[in-house]
Amino acid sequence: MTGQWQEQVSLKPYNTFGIDVKARYFSQAHDDEQVRQALTQAHQRGLPVLVIGGGSNLLLTGDIDALVLHMASRGRRVLSDDGERIVVEAEAGEPWHPFVQWTLAQGYCGLENLSLIPGTVGAAPMQNVGAYGVEIKDVFVGLTALDRETGELQDFDLAECAFGYRDSLFKRNPGRWLILRVRFALSRTLQAHLDYGPVRQRLAQQGVATPTAQAISDAICSIRREKLPDPAELGNAGSFFKNPVVSAQLVERIRAQYPGVVAYPQADGQVKLAAGWLIEQAGWKGYREGDAGVHRLQSLVLVNYGQASGGQMHALARRIQADILERFGVELEMEPNLY
Numbered sequence: 001m002t003g004q005w006q007e008q009v010s011l012k013p014y015n016t017f018g019i020d021v022k023a024r025y026f027s028q029a030h031d032d033e034q035v036r037q038a039l040t041q042a043h044q045r046g047l048p049v050l051v052i053g054g055g056s057n058l059l060l061t062g063d064i065d066a067l068v069l070h071m072a073s074r075g076r077r078v079l080s081d082d083g084e085r086i087v088v089e090a091e092a093g094e095p096w097h098p099f100v101q102w103t104l105a106q107g108y109c110g111l112e113n114l115s116l117i118p119g120t121v122g123a124a125p126m127q128n129v130g131a132y133g134v135e136i137k138d139v140f141v142g143l144t145a146l147d148r149e150t151g152e153l154q155d156f157d158l159a160e161c162a163f164g165y166r167d168s169l170f171k172r173n174p175g176r177w178l179i180l181r182v183r184f185a186l187s188r189t190l191q192a193h194l195d196y197g198p199v200r201q202r203l204a205q206q207g208v209a210t211p212t213a214q215a216i217s218d219a220i221c222s223i224r225r226e227k228l229p230d231p232a233e234l235g236n237a238g239s240f241f242k243n244p245v246v247s248a249q250l251v252e253r254i255r256a257q258y259p260g261v262v263a264y265p266q267a268d269g270q271v272k273l274a275a276g277w278l279i280e281q282a283g284w285k286g287y288r289e290g291d292a293g294v295h296r297l298q299s300l301v302l303v304n305y306g307q308a309s310g311g312q313m314h315a316l317a318r319r320i321q322a323d324i325l326e327r328f329g330v331e332l333e334m335e336p337n338l339y
Contacts, residue, residue, distance in 0.1 A: 006025070016236060054095065077089050085186075092180050112216040140163070203216070236301050239335055
């Protein structure tokens with residue numbers, strides 16, 4: 001029930017891997033006051049709190065001896081509109097993709113490349129989520145978060161969030177900040193980002209010569225649906241490993257043995273490698289052991305075929321990490337948070 005605590009609740013519906021573990025206590029928060037109440041009560045009982053949104057960035061390896069607080073706040077609004085630049089705000093519990101589609105329906109451009117990403121608005125800044133050449137930081141204005149140490153609300157601008165590749169101040173300080181709502185700067189004029197991945201090719205196949213933001217979104221949705229399994233049908237958390245950033249010297253050593261290595265030079269002289277390419281070259285694509293496996297079409301995605309435990313998924317991930325380190329000298333970092 002809203003704002004009330006339940007005991008021994010299965011978290012299977014609340015994580016996209018579909019891992020069936022139990023929360024000692026579970027509650028949903030629909031507004032700031034319910035968030036504060038839950039945190040206060042947990043503190044009084046001496047209980048840790050695990051805050052979750054869409055559960056698309058979690059790997060649960062055992063029962064959670066804590067209060068699991070599910071952010072279920074809803075709301076989206078226009079804060080300012082000068083005719084060209086529009087600032088919109090959404091509550092943390094808003095599902096991400098429907099929010100993106102709402103902005104496009106209003107004629108607002110900027111989020112189209114981030115279509116069909118699972119999760120919630122509040123979780124997006126944690127990871128600085130990105131896809132097809134666009135990251136949250138590119139359209140971010142600010143957010144409001146609750147400081148769990150002081151109980152005070154604080155607003156953060158772009159610089160204060162210290163965004164990096166799949167990283168942010170909030171990820172580096174787990175348990176400190178609880179994001180309540182996020183603000184984005186969008187535009188009525190499309191600045192198309194079409195050069196990352198097969199987006200331009202897909203638009204051409206669809207006969208789109210002059211793409212709109214909605215057309216770009218539709219193309220990206222079709223690509224993602226082909227490449228990535230639907231968590232409702234096959235448990236997964238999307239890309240399981242970050243693309244590693246390594247030295248140019250290491251890339252040249254890898255290229256000597258693997259001329260087709262997929263690599264993207266970075267501004268600082270380092271090079272970003274495609275983790276999926278490394279995993280596929282090592283022979284893991286389509287691998288399955290019990291109900292834990294690697295997707296047959298996208299080697300960057302680990303999947304739960306039904307009854308895999310979080311421990312089994314983690315063990316598979318660790319084996320892949322060890323193999324990639326031995327073969328290529330590259331350390332892969334997991335994207336999902338482990339609990």
